[in-house]
Amino acid sequence: MTVEFEIRDYKIKSTGVDGGHYYLSTIVDFKGSKRNMTITFKNKSDEKRLAQLKSLKVKGHLQDEGSQFTLSLLESEII
Numbered sequence: 001m002t003v004e005f006e007i008r009d010y011k012i013k014s015t016g017v018d019g020g021h022y023y024l025s026t027i028v029d030f031k032g033s034k035r036n037m038t039i040t041f042k043n044k045s046d047e048k049r050l051a052q053l054k055s056l057k058v059k060g061h062l063q064d065e066g067s068q069f070t071l072s073l074l075e076s077e078i079i
Contacts, residue, residue, distance in 0.1 A: 003062045005073065007039070008055040022047040030071060037071040046078045
């Protein structure tokens with residue numbers, strides 16, 4: 001399912017895989033509950049913009065494996 005979120009409070013994290021990638025960790029309201037969410041990006045150009053932004057709106061494919069797990073927003077794009 002493709003969804004959009006407006007994110008204001010997030011942490012930028014990184015990996016060392018494939019020359020390094022940046023992703024976000026945040027908490028969102030989802031179906032009436034506060035849930036942890038990890039956001040990965042489709043394009044490396046979006047990853048490079050993260051440090052310059054105070055808030056952002058993202059669109060991606062939501063993966064929800066149950067309330068006991070972290071939400072994942074995959075192949076996200078900054079819109």
